[in-house]
Amino acid sequence: MRHHLSIDLAEALLLALGTLLLAGALFGLFVAFAGEDPAAVFYSMYQGAFGTWFSWQDTLQRATPFMLTALCTALPARLGLLVIGNEGALVVGGITAALTGIALSGTAPLFAQTGMFLAAAMAGGVWIGAVIWLRHYRGVNETISSLLLNYIAIAILLHLVNGPLRDPSSLNKPSTPAINEASMLGAIPGLDVHWGLVYGVLACLLLFAVFRYTTVGFAARMIGGNIRAAQMNGIAVGPLLLTVGCVAGAAAGLAGMLEVAAVHGRANDSLVVGYGYVGILVAFLARHNLLMIVPVAILFGGIEASGGLLQRRFDLPDATVTVLQGLIFLLILVSETFRGRLLPRPHPGVA
Secondary structure (H helix, E strand, O other): OHHHHHHHHHHHHHHHHHHHHHHHHHHHHHHHHOOOOHHHHHHHHHHHHHHOHHHHHHHHHHHHHHHHHHHHHHHHHOOOOOOOOHHHHHHHHHHHHHHHHHHOOOOOHHHHHHHHHHHHHHHHHHHHHHHHHHHHHHOOOHHHHHHHHHHHHHHHHHHHHHOOOOOOOOOOOOEOOOOOHHHOOOEOOOOOOEOHHHHHHHHHHHHHHHHHHOHHHHHHHHHHHOHHHHHHOOOOHHHHHHHHHHHHHHHHHHHHHHHHHHHHOOOEHHHOOOHHHHHHHHHHHOOOOOOOHHHHHHHHHHHHHOHHHHHHHHOOOOOHHHHHHHHHHHHHHHHHHHOOOOOOOOOOOOO
8 A cells, every 4th residue: 555655656746747847848949939048038037936035035925825725726636526716715715804804903913813814714615615515415516616606706806896895095906995004914033924824834734634644534535535435434425525625715715815914905906816726736736735735836936936037137028937837737637647657556466
């Protein structure tokens, strides 16, 4: 059993590395066709992501929402479900956090921060929990329903910030009123990175331990392997699916809360920047391994952080890095055809 697990892990690492290398090669060709030197572009991307201490801090700040939104896909995937409603859960978490922060503006900062944390987690949890409920009890495809709910969440956000919740002073960019500045999350001591980074890393570590070392994790793995076998062994499949779905949504909701309480100070269309979709990509490249999400999220945080430098040095569009992300995602899908075939497995009769 352990031998099989080690082979699976080695194969996953090889596929991820091969995906990155091939995506990098194709991106280099794209840059060359655009009239730029690929080596110079890659060096600038490294400098913009990891070359200086300032770059590192920018990368870590950008990686934070990727960690949390990646959990929204990775956790259900471990139970055999494909949820891509990360963006919607982030948005409703951000809206709820903003409303809670405004309502608690006269209270102690710690109380307001705790209220925003809990409200955003509950909103995101209910959002994705509804997707799982529809899947298990009504047979509605979770991928389609979660994708459609993204657009509903964005529509709700735009309605609120352009209508009943609009701050009259937000002329050029419709927004909700700002939360109390004292209620904003500060930076980690010694870093220009907010405390959300700690939340993201701790969430990944804690959930990894739960799935790896507890009976709940064993039951979840059993459901992911064979749901009928899990039911025959007396596992309460429905409640466990709902619990994992709610936790997954809560993680993405917290990403929205951090954007409001640590970055923008209010809710507006800055919540809709694609962090949820990048989180899907992070989860897939990490092969839904909850520990691997952390370094993969940092990698994608670095890619995002380097976009501005490419624009300044090479006059390339800031969205150039999106091409690289798209290539990685396409190649991840292609690499799935090699899963289970790349490395030889021992014969079932061999110990």
